[in-house]
Amino acid sequence: MEDDEFIDLTQPSQGFSSERYLLGFVCANIVGIKHYSGTISGREMVGLVREHLNPFDENAIKVLNTRANQVGHIERAVAAVLSPLIDSELIIVEGIVPKTYSGNKFKIPCQIHIFATIENFPTVKDVISESGLALILVSDAASTLSESMAVKDKKAKNEFKTVDEIFKLVDENISKRGALEALEPPRSVIKSDLFLHQKEGLGWLVYRENSDELPPFWEEKDGAFVNVLTNYHTDTRPEPLRGGILADDMGLGKTLTLLSLIVLDKDSIALNMGEGKHDEMGERDDFAISSGKKGKRRGTNKQPTGSAKRRKTDSTSSRGYGTPSTSMDIKTTLVVCPASVISTWITQLEEHTKPGTLKTYMYYGDKRTDNAEELKMYDLVLTTYTTLATEESSPDSPINKIQWWRVILDEAHVIKNVNAKQSQAIMKIVAKRRWAVTGTPIQNGLYDLFSLMAFLRFQPFSTRSYWQSLVQRPLAERNTNGLLRLQVLMATISLRRTKDKALVGLPPKTVETCFVELLEEERKLYDQIESRAKDIVAGYIKDASITRNYSTVLGIILRLRQICTDVALCPSDLKSLLPSNNIEDVSNNPELLQKLVEVLQDGEDFDCPICISPPTDIVITCCAHIYCQACILKTLQRSKGCCPLCRHPLEESDLFSAPPQSSGADADGLSSGKTSLSSKVSALLKLLVASRDQHPATKSVVFSQFRKMLILLEQPLKAAGFKTLRLDGTMNAKQRGRVMEEFATGGTEGPMILLASLKASGTGINLTAASRVYLLEPWWNPGVEEQAMDRVHRIGQKEEVKIVRLIAKNSIEERVLELQEKKKQLAKEAFGKRRAKGNREVGGDDFRMLLSL
Known part of the structure; x- marks a missing residue:
């Protein structure tokens, strides 16, 4: 399945930033259906995905069914009106085929429901009415003809729900099946004792990977299979979900549990081969890990034999010299994690597995193999999100040439923004089993879970518009259906245990x-800067220009925070960083723009607004907003030359590069004076x-x-x-x-x-x-x-x-x-x-x- 068939990676990340309400709907046709395999059976919810890169129509909106198969496109005349509104983030659209659909071979009628913020209602109505499209408003009597659940569903009381309520059905669901089955890992490889909750977690992981039950919201009726949320019918049994979300609280030993899962594959293979034990594999005392030094590899495409002289790869590092396993039946697991976590996996392997038993390859750094066949010879391949991001567009990446037995995303909240390059790279990985592992599955809001659904390829939730229709918007409207759907979903595919349940007896x-009084000179400087900052920000608030001047204000606040820690963090010309007039003056002063970039580089909590990640190759626009260079250039190509934050007209000549960061020598000199x-x-x-x-x-x-x-x-x-x-x-x-x-x-x-x-x-x-x-x-x-x-x-x-x-x-x-x-x-x-x-x-x-x- 092509990547863009189950997730639209080109939509701006701010697509759900404000609460949207149903304005009304327009009627359109789905056309081109003879060219696609996706089918619709009538009164069915469909996914609408903006297709920016369509070579035949720049306004294309493709239509997907529940199985993420393309059905066709929204007819050109309607797409030409709605796509600019979607691209400018003025509207969000949802689609449903009415129950009156008669099975026309060339077109299918579709109601397109339009959601916008209250303040944008007039603009959207004017644009649609001027185009000649008939917009049926919610207030119109004709709106009762709508098939949308946004109209049919009743709203619940306006009461709040906690994060843990989302996961509460997990325990209830488990109790229905009985207690979690505790599973022991193979002692031939795992040398450490697992806590009870880790053994139970291992049992749950194995159950999820081997269960043949229908995915959530699917039912079997009269020999056919129906998705009860979208009303999609099919004669083909939906594939079970092989994986899910391991959301145990931070610090509860998820890594050891996952290592035990990987080892179980090895153990079952050994039994199938009649070995039963791994005695031959533990002969070496050193740790079996290869770092991936690139070099000439003779015969790496040949199938290794089972002889005693197994091939030793040229990629062996000084960290260890284990020979990779070579059986055709080896099931390789790919683990993706932040660079800072690589050392944790290595430490866990050294502490908890017997030397030489789990063959591991470090696909990280500049010197890594380009041979996919070599990677298949290992039990475990470790890599980083950054590494995959650098290879995202490379057709020669060995990671993308392999159908992995299992892929594990450690610290999976890293992909919370599906538009980031590293997230796009992750979505391309092909694997039979998929695990998202994070102690913080929800950081910024519910939308974080959508990226995990996209990674897990859990249809239809892996399509953005379905997620919006079925979960995001109902929850925003306090509709009980949204919460219930989310609870059922989490109950089926996630496991979460917290420290407060005293699972491991952690010390308190x-x-x-500790409140600290500032020194007299610190207080004087702080009060001066804060007083000036108040005047500036008050002016921005009065002019309603906070958004345009966001980076400037954030820079001022950053300096106030630095004074609280140590004045030495601030530059000597601190006051020159405070704008004396409006932002237009700043746009004509490249030197001041560079100083502003330096301000923002000093703090680690500034993210690029497009990829929601720490910026790389920082640039600042003439309207004083900070982006990754690659992000803003890509956005300018797509958004017809506007700043994503303030819509200020932008060209590439309006971008300024950041000054080089201080060298290590310069930084080390800070303490001397x-x-x-x-x-x-x-x-x-x-x-x-x-x-x-x-x-x-x-x-x-x-x-x-x-x-x-x-x-x-x-x-x-x-x-x-x-x-x-x-x-x-x-x-x-x-x-x-x-x-x-x-x-x-x-x-x-x-x-x-x-x-x-x-x-x-x-x-x-x-x-x-x-x-x-x-x-x-x-x-x-x-x-x-x-x-x-x-x-x-x-x-x-x-x-x-x-x-x-x-x-x-x-x-x-x-x-x-x-x-x-x-x-x-x-x-x-x-x-x-x-x-x-x-x-x-x-x-x-x-x-x-x-x-x-």
């Missing part, structure tokens, strides 16, 4: 807030010294969002007698692995403090060697802080964990805490409203709160 975790300590650094030192005096063997992790701050801390900590290590986003996987290994193994004579970048260390890594955590700044999104804390508070932690948050008194940091509480409350509510750029972004009301306006 306490979180304290600094003499006095900031108020927050002084407070941190006092806390660390007191902890050392009380418990000399206690190790600590200090998190900051600013890499410069981590460097600035090294000298005063050294002066106080502390040995430190640093872990930040500039390090590759091997460097991070060495840092974590040294931090975990060193005794009291070794490093006792790890200085860690909050975002670079927020997922996948294990820092249980420490039991104290210090957060130098509050983060916009409380979920990021929780992830960082859970690097320490997880399986393997033996000591009580204490977390201290350092907050500057009477500052923006206190108001960031208020914003965090607001976001926590939003996370508990129904997930119908999705914030435009995720939890990271703040709007006008938030700016007022942050600056006390």
